[in-house]
Amino acid sequence: MENMLRSLLFIVLLALGWTATAAASGPPTVPGRFALKLKPGRKPAALEAALRTLTATDVQQKFPHTLPPNIEKPGSVDLRGIYQFQVPTTVSLARIRTVLLATGAVDYVEPLYIRYPEHQPNDPLADSTLTSLSKSQYYLKQIKAYRAWDITRGDSSIVIGITDGGVRLTHEDLRRQIKYNYADPINGLDDDGDGYVDNFCGWDLANNDNDPGYDIKITHGSLVAGVAAAQADNGVGIAGAGNKCRFLPLNIYTNTPNGNFAGIEAVVYAADHNCKVINMSWGSPGGFSQLEQDAMTYAAVNRDAVLVAAAGNTNADLMFYPASYEHVLSVSGVSSTDQKSPNATFSHRVDLVAPGLSILTTQGYHAKTSGGPAESDYIAVGGTSFAAPLVAAAAALVRWKSPLLSASQVAAQLRQTADKVDTLPANAAWKNLMGAGRLNMFRALTEPSHEARVVTSTFVPARAVYLAGDTVRLSVAVQNLLQPIAGLTVTLTSLSPYISIKQGTFTVGNLASLAVLNNARAPFRLAVASNGIPLNTTATLRYQLTGDDGYASEQLVELVLNPDYVVLDANDLHVTVTSRGKLAFDDLSGTIGAGVSYRGSSNILSEGGLLLAAGPTRVSDRLRTRLGAARESFFNSTQVVLRQSGPRADQEARALFQDTIPGAGSLARSVGVSVRQRAYAWAAPGRRDFVVLEYTLKNLTADTLKPLYAGLFMDWEIPTPDGSARNAAAWDDARAMGYCYAMGQQNTPSLPAIYAGVQVLRGGSPTAYSIDNNATLGSAMCLADGFSTAEKFRALSSGTAQSNAGPPNGTDVSQVIGARVSTLAPGDSTIVAFAMLSAPTLLQLQDAAESATIAYATTLLPTRASARPVDFVAYPNPTDGPLQVALPQNFGPATVQVLDVTGRLVKTLTATGNKFETSLAGLQPGMYLVRVIGASRVMTRSVMLR
Incomplete structure (x- = not known):
């Protein structure tokens, strides 16, 4: 069943131009759709020029x-400021982000992810020969559903939003469980004024029509709906765990050429249409999205809906979205x-x-008898897709029994009344990784519970990543979601050998229901190890609440x-330097x-990095190539490290990397060099506008x-006042400097002008x-196709x-x-x-170039022997x-310039032969170049004038 489902879905997505990517690289995205x-208070008009620059449509x-x-x-969040748009698929995400963020009006820019149903393959023969429906639904006993229904x-x-594939609306166990919208009957009008015409029985968000029914033979929506809400006591089929609660079918998978995956759109629709619980039996590993998190926050906080999602079928310890977002109950x-x-x-x-x-659940695909309607078929299936709607159904019953509980309180009640199962010998390998336990619907409806929860974690300094030797303060806000708790204490411990806790106790005391306290006046204190940390390590901290x-x-927090x-x-110039030659970003x-x-x-x-070449086919880099991919010629031998207050500069970064030694003849596809990279920055006046990048290149080949x-390849994105990012590039031959600037820019307080370049x-x-x-296809240099x-x-x-260009x-x-090295043995x-x-x-850029020349000649060159005579x-x-x-002999005609320490040109003359005499007399004593x-x-x- 699962193989058929995924095959059909893949065929449809492929037909629409979508391609799947490996889990390690994140979920696939909708091509060209972002x-x-x-930002609060900003109007869409502020983006018009930038969007035109990107040739954005729709x-x-x-x-x-x-x-x-x-x-x-x-x-609570505001979703009204979110806009979507289409751009040519050749435009990179990095460029889109750079152009739009440069306007100052945009909070974030993201692709639209495609998430998949979480239906796990299963041997249906295990249950297909059984005749007793009660035995086939063993899981109702396991979660104490029968006892819960006595309550x-x-x-x-109470309506459960089923955001999923199309549902067989006429199935015998589903048709009377749909939440119909009698305020908007099917008559071609938007009778209820909600912006959707004839949304009588849900909505198809993927294809933007009013038919959320079964299509393209993807039965996943029918399967999930049956688990949560199949009709009970009708004398046929099965009973959904939600019993008399209804469901709203919302299709999220496309069946038209113009459709798009619409998971988050369906979540927002369900929240806006009074779904007290929303089920998401879909997702994928990785690919955190602030847009998706905003949608979850809106549904859970603004609209007070309980969000339930499948944790995924990966058999791995990883983040799986949307289940791993805040405000979402993740169900394994x-x-x-x-x-x-x-x-x-x-x-x-x-x-x-x-x-x-x-x-066992409703299928809505195979006919019970040959040629009969697909309205009475059932199948035994497996996967977290079908664990999630059981929890969604339990949430619905808790909401009916305790209508004053908020969504976060309902989630807490479900967690705290679960039966602990990770203590079983069979689950020893997953201790503390299976949540609070296995769902118990009866306990959820009958037992008063306690749950205090850390609702915010604030790290100071606030950084995406922390370096070796960093010290960090961590303040938390703790809320009691359920019954009052006496003598509450929060203890912070580290599960990582690379984090030590210096102060890890927060004595909260007595905490009333829904009360919130924080430790901002006495935050936790922690320290990052000074050495021995593997690259890109995720460290885990544990809050223990007693x-x-x-x-x-x-x-846990990471x-x-x-x-x-x-x-x-x-x-003043902040530059990201990576271990493998990239600048700005490593991806x-x-x-x-x-x-x-x-x-x-x-x-x-938007993209920068080192580029080496020894011929048209012998090129080494980590820059963009074709089809949105990047070359990976360089691999690092040592990690890039940053030294503060080094002997030559206020900051010095060092890294060592190389490419592969090329094959012989026509097989040669790399250059074959090792690269020792150094980068220098100074804080002194006169040296605040440049960073020096030095590469020592060693020939590893036999040739x-x-x-x-x-x-250096540099894809500059200089902002302009109108947001258009209309740039130009030029060359200063006297200073050996290429630079980029924005057309029409002016140096104003709101948007200072910027010139940027490489010398x-x-x-x-x-x-x-x-x-x-x-440039269009067929041009001498065209990046549209890579x-x-x-x-x-x-x-x-x-x-x-x-x-020059622009x-x-x-x-x-x-x-x-770049530079041409004539030979390297x-x-x-x-x-x-x-x-x-x-x-x-x-003019200031030219001054910076002169200052950089002096800084390199006077500060860096004297410290090491020259690599050549x-x-x-x-x-x-x-x-x-x-x-x-x-x-040098045969140097040829030359222009000689004398510059002072500020980079100012003080004298120019023409060389006559390879030896000549001049004079610095009349100049102020000091260092000259x-x-x-x-x-x-x-x-x-450099020359010193006494």
């Missing part, structure tokens, strides 16, 4: 009928003996478990340690890293690299290639002939700024160095004025 959320408010936040409901059977006022599965189901997800985010194997009357519960990137932030989606910013701006570099090209400081003949990212190795080589090896109207631009090394620069004006001499040094200059600019090389030497 959502954004406006821009529409995603949730126009939702309620505003309620000040009486702390934590209450609910009624039609067990067998008839309460042993964890073989394929059920287990994690600290699981709230409770319920039976999930051989669950009371005088024996109450005990626990929660934080990420030792990321595979560092941020140089000593000056194309712009989530691993802190980007590049200048003087508090939003991110101005001479002749020539070797090394450069070649050392390494060989400068190269510069400016790219129009919007960035091929041949294009990367062309960008590095074309000199400076194509060094004017007169501006466009989306990138630059490759086997085993030899060479140094290539660049400065990343930013400033409010072009000295071939440019200026002497005597120090001098009282006269200066002899000797250039002598720069020689030839046809293919730029050389510098």
